[in-house]
Each structure stands twice: as structure tokens, then as C-alpha cells.
Amino acid sequence: MPHRLDLPAGFRWGASTAAHQIEGAVDEDGRGPSVWDTFAARPSTVRDGHTGAVACDHYHRYPEDIALMKGLGLDGYRFSVAWPRIRPTGEGAVNPAGLDFYDRLVDALLAAGITPLPTLFHWDLPQTLEDAGGWLNRDTAYRFAEYTAIVADRLGDRVPAWITLNEPFVHMVYGYALGIHAPGRALMLDALPVAHHQLLAHGLAAAALHERGLDVLIANNLTPVWPASSADADLAAAQAYDVLHNRLFTDPLLLGRYPDLSAYGVGPDLGGSVHDGDLKLITATPLDGLGVNYYNPTRIAAPTEPGLPFAEAPIEGVPRTAFDWPVVPDGLRELLTGLRDRYGAALPPVTITENGCSTTEELDDTFRIDYLAGHLDALAAAVAQGVDVRGYYTWSLLDNYEWAEGYHQRFGLVHVDFETQQRTPKASYAWYRDLIAVHRARNVKRGW
Ligand code: IFM
Numbered sequence: 001m002p003h004r005l006d007l008p009a010g011f012r013w014g015a016s017t018a019a020h021q022i023e024g025a026v027d028e029d030g031r032g033p034s035v036w037d038t039f040a041a042r043p044s045t046v047r048d049g050h051t052g053a054v055a056c057d058h059y060h061r062y063p064e065d066i067a068l069m070k071g072l073g074l075d076g077y078r079f080s081v082a083w084p085r086i087r088p089t090g091e092g093a094v095n096p097a098g099l100d101f102y103d104r105l106v107d108a109l110l111a112a113g114i115t116p117l118p119t120l121f122h123w124d125l126p127q128t129l130e131d132a133g134g135w136l137n138r139d140t141a142y143r144f145a146e147y148t149a150i151v152a153d154r155l156g157d158r159v160p161a162w163i164t165l166n167e168p169f170v171h172m173v174y175g176y177a178l179g180i181h182a183p184g185r186a187l188m189l190d191a192l193p194v195a196h197h198q199l200l201a202h203g204l205a206a207a208a209l210h211e212r213g214l215d216v217l218i219a220n221n222l223t224p225v226w227p228a229s230s231a232d233a234d235l236a237a238a239q240a241y242d243v244l245h246n247r248l249f250t251d252p253l254l255l256g257r258y259p260d261l262s263a264y265g266v267g268p269d270l271g272g273s274v275h276d277g278d279l280k281l282i283t284a285t286p287l288d289g290l291g292v293n294y295y296n297p298t299r300i301a302a303p304t305e306p307g308l309p310f311a312e313a314p315i316e317g318v319p320r321t322a323f324d325w326p327v328v329p330d331g332l333r334e335l336l337t338g339l340r341d342r343y344g345a346a347l348p349p350v351t352i353t354e355n356g357c358s359t360t361e362e363l364d365d366t367f368r369i370d371y372l373a374g375h376l377d378a379l380a381a382a383v384a385q386g387v388d389v390r391g392y393y394t395w396s397l398l399d400n401y402e403w404a405e406g407y408h409q410r411f412g413l414v415h416v417d418f419e420t421q422q423r424t425p426k427a428s429y430a431w432y433r434d435l436i437a438v439h440r441a442r443n444v445k446r447g448w
Pocket of ligand 1: 018021167293354395402
């Protein structure tokens, strides 16, 4: 069994966060409201009414957080840019103070020897754009491309690679189909145009980034899909789920076509949202890398009631995180080799842009260490089986605002006391730091 220390020389070690989950300062320096401010202010949306108003106060404490990253020896830091800080209403005037914040952040990262890897959209859409239809409105894609160009013009001289969107699948399903995330729309299959408009936004933004000589990635949440049995009905249900979760956002990018959505009663124009030339535009700028966010596999059975063509079935007999997610490290190897088999030469180099777990442990987080060790060994196995994986960004650097769960799910290598904002590195912080150092030293020695 390959070991995580066998990961190749030059493999990049990182950690991930997202703007609304850590920054706070939602009313400062001209930031406009986002869908998450509006959603969290509504009763019964977020557990215990928690909001991202303060979060980890990273907006003010970023130098301390970068010192923590430097202590880990990170090669890269994945963060997201808050669109409502840059263009408070999503269009029109640019807010210079918003750009200044990310300028300072980028300079401080570079001074610490850490390469910034920004994500341009991690779910915090300016509220005014949502009022005009949000991602159901095709125009949002064009506004996203404009915003991308504004940010890239300011930071592109120092930031080589960019992630356009984070987990467009999760955003569509949780935000627009089920309504358990902002903007809280429960449209079920009528949410599908959100998929196409996000992909269109990616394509337009990717062109703007490439025009400026910058590399382009997207971070897709992907899962191995396990049929509950070998019965035909379960196999068909698993296939339908795979189409929705894994292929809807990856096939158009890598193959230039949507997968067959007939199990959902939907044609190839996704409810009329796909216009002539759109798919060409989405693939015109090839991805320089595919970001993969992996947390767990999904077990799928035939539906027991009318509606969707699948039902989720439990995965038994494995450890579970505080979020009750099953822990299956080898699922990461299975996912990556499966991607390679499915897409072949069309698959660009992969970077794991998120992987981690929430635990109830305070500082002695041995559960997280076991989780990370298992997943990194599985990653090394995928590499040994021929998948080109360039880096690993753990989720997350800090305990933070876990969306509808508020501050209840702690994913960080660093504990945050949300009353005092005191940061305390957990045992997993020391473990990750040592792993990075030994991996680096081992490869230096081999180079001699
Ligand atoms: O916190 C989220 C992140 O914003 C997106 N991917 C999954 C993480 C854990 O739920």
C-alpha cells in the first residue's frame, strides 16, 4: 500500500477556506450584502440563528492567520474572494477598498512564501443579483465574467492560478433545489438552469483569465456512487445519481456535452437554458487543472416514492464524522482512478481542493489525524495507479462558519474560540506541519 510520503517531489501542500466562512466584517469598507447575509437573517434557516457577520474575523486578523499558515510550511493557500466586496451590487461601481483587502492578503501570503490560490465564487452572490434572479438569470454569468476581469487585473501580476467556482453542484442543489442554503429556493428540478448558467459563467471567466495569461481551475464536489445492490433498479438509480452529482458539471467541461438527463425527464437544453454556441464557449478555454473536493462516497438505491429517480441509502460499518458523514478514505482513490478511466486524456492534472472532516474533539483531534492520514495514503495509491495529482488542500485551516450548521461543525486544523477569536493549533496542525516537512526533506535528499 503506497504511503503519503511517497507522493511525488514537488507535490503541493495547502489549506482551504472561503470568504463568508472566515472573514466577518460584512458591513465594512463598502462591502454589499450577499445572499448569505439575507438568508441567515431569516428565522429557522441556520442552526441557532448563527450568521457570518463576525465568523473568524479574518478580515482584521489575516496577518495572524498567515503566520499560522507559515508555521505549517504550506506551499499554497486556497481562499475565496467575496464578490460583494469587489462590486457591492454585483455590477456597476467597483469598491476600491475591497480590492485593497485582497491586495494586502496576496502580498502578505507571498511575503510568507505561500502561493495564493483564489476561488472567485464560493456561494456569496451579491444580493442585488439574486433579486434579479440570481443563477437562474443568464445575465449573472456575464456579471461574473466582468467581476473576474476586475479582480484578475488587480491581482493577476502576483497570482498565477485561479479557481472560478466552488462546488457548483452543491450550490445548485442546496441553494436552489432544496432551499437549505442561500438563497433558499426550493425549486427541485426547475433549478437545473442554475447548472448551465454557472458553467457559462465559468467559460466566460476562464476566457478572461486565459487572456491575461492565468491558469484556470474549477473545484467540483465529486463522490464515488455505490449502488445499494446489483438489482437493475438500484443500478439504474445509481447511474442517474452519478449523472447529476458527478457528470453534470464535469462532462460539459471536459467532453463538451451534457450527460443524458432523461432519467430526470430533462432534455439536453436543460429546460431551455442552453443557447446555441454555449457548450463551445464552456470548453473553449480548456481547464489547466481540475479541483476535486472529496468527503465521502454515496450509496444509492431505487426510489421508494415518486419524484426523483434515486434514493440515498446509508453506508454502514465505517466511522462517521461529527456531521455524520461516513469516513471511507479509499473512496478518494476510487474516485480519482474512476475519473481517469472515464475521461482519459481529457482529464487535466488534478488538485484536491478540499478534503477534511468535522469532529467534536477540541484540541487533541486524533480522529482528524486518522482521517487525513487515511485519505493521503489513498491519494498516494491513486498516484501510484497513474492519476496525475499535483496538490492537496485540506479543508480547513480554521474552524469556521459551516453554512446552515453555523459554528457547530469544526473542520479546522486550528481551533477558533468564537467568543474571543483566540486561535489554538490542534494536534492535527502539528501532524500536518511535520508531514509536510518530512515529505519535503525526503525529496530534497532524493534529489541529491
Ligand atoms: O465548508 C464546506 C465548504 O464551504 C464547501 N465544501 C464542503 C465544506 C464542508 O461542508
